[in-house]
Amino acid sequence: MTCACPNSFSKLAATVLTGPIVRLRRLLIGEAERFPELAAEHFAFLVMGASLNRALFEATTPYAPEGIEKRAHAGIDTFLRAYR
Secondary structure, three states, X not given: OOOOOHHHHHHHHHHHHOOHHHHHHHHHHHHHHXXXXXXXXXXXXXXXXXXXXXXXXXXXXXXXXXXXXXXXXXXXXXXXXXHO
């Protein structure tokens, strides 16, 4: 079986495996000990899950830095309200 769009998947892998996404994931992994496992998963998704999904599926339309920051802060606020 061959894929008709190998370049799209290569771009997807390059987007996920390079740059700030990997650094953010490492940061979250480093902080995981401070939170229970489930809380860490919730935190990761609230801060970047929806944005990551959008970036993966709409790789040609980058997020504006303000949008990334706004969504991340909203995720942090939600997380803190739930886990305090």
